[in-house]
Amino acid sequence: MSKAVPTVAPTVVLLPGLACDEATWRDQVPALAARHAVRVSLAHHRHAGLPAMAHAVLAEHPGPLVLVGHSMGGMLALHVHREAPQRVAAMALLASSARADTPELIRLRSDAIVEFAHGRAEDVLRANAALAFHSEHAGDAARVDDYVRQILRLGAAQLIAQNRAVMAREDMRSWLADVRCPVLVACGDDDRLTPLEHSQEIARGIAHARLEVVHGAGHLMTWEQPQRVSALLLQWLGSLAAFAPAAGRAG
Secondary structure: OOOOOOOOOEEEEEEEOOOOOOHHOOOHHHHHHOOOOEEOOOOHHHOHHHHHHHHHHHHOOOOEEEEEOOOOOHHHHHHHHHHHHHEEEEEEEEEOOOOOOOHHHHHHHHHHHHHHHHOHHHHHHHHEEEEOOOOOOOOOOOHHHHHHHHHHHHHHHHHHHHHHHHOOOOOOOHHHOOOOOOEEEEOOOOOOOOOOHHHHHHHHHOOOOEEEEEOOOOOOOOHHHHHHHHHHHHHHHHHHHOOOOOOOOOO
């Protein structure tokens, strides 16, 4: 009788969005960690450009990975997969996009970078923060303040660097057909920063991708609907063959 070859369960690596930190996943980490090995990657705070961030994620988290990325974190997940598809067991792309920035978005980011460099980051952030929330939550001062303070913790230099990284990214839609691992795509039903059509496009481009719409959420679905998002991720993770118990083989 031969022994079963042990398999290593993947590490679930959570990738926050632009200028965000562990707080993005403050409700999801406890829920997921009860069943899985979970890490939050902050590679986007230490490296310039999405390709360099992807190399850092791979270097800092050995073994097979399940990548769960929010917004820019989803773009980073696609770069990690592009670099080492054999390392990526599955991906969840939340409120993300595979498109490059439009010329209009590049102009807006460039103008914002000038304001950040002149010490006016908080003014710019507060003027635009409501767009990150569902229209029903946009007037909630406490939510907006929470979001703005998370970004201000990072500082203007990193805010500028990460905006430049996003501006410089290439169009990733041609990459989608090469993705073979299981993929969950999720979007808030009132996401005004990466509208549903962006998620639909990703789901269409990846064979067997699963698309979920999170009702009552805008771009910040992990905060606006924390229990729904945690339940969705737990259900999806539980469905992955990568987490199925290893079975012995007789022979």
